[in-house]
Amino acid sequence: MKASIRTYGTTKDRLGGAKWLEVDVPEKTSIRELMSILGIADDEIMAVMMDGRFLDRDDHLNEGDRLQLLPFIGGG
Template structure:
């Protein structure tokens, strides 16, 4: 399946802003996060197609996964 991964804030350092990836069916968010060299603790927000998702969320073909560190504003 094909997914799109988008990284934000410090996660972009030494990585990328946006990348298309080919993945096996049944891949969850955690697997992708760990393969990016990120730890679970570093993750602030996981969005799949603009909706909050958990580390165990199974990705589907065509999904967009957006990852943010713990940041905020107001």
């Protein structure tokens, strides 16, 4: 099953720098499991969104989903 992941900042850089990353995962993969597969720690991501709505990390992916993984932003 394929899903597209939009990453930002250091997470994007670590995953090769592409704006969108297409991943192939087993059916019924949760967002939390996807993050683990990609090597993204739970505390790196502030929120997960799709189509303008926030998702729970225990939600399951569906074929063709387009997620945004939003990291914490720091600065001063």
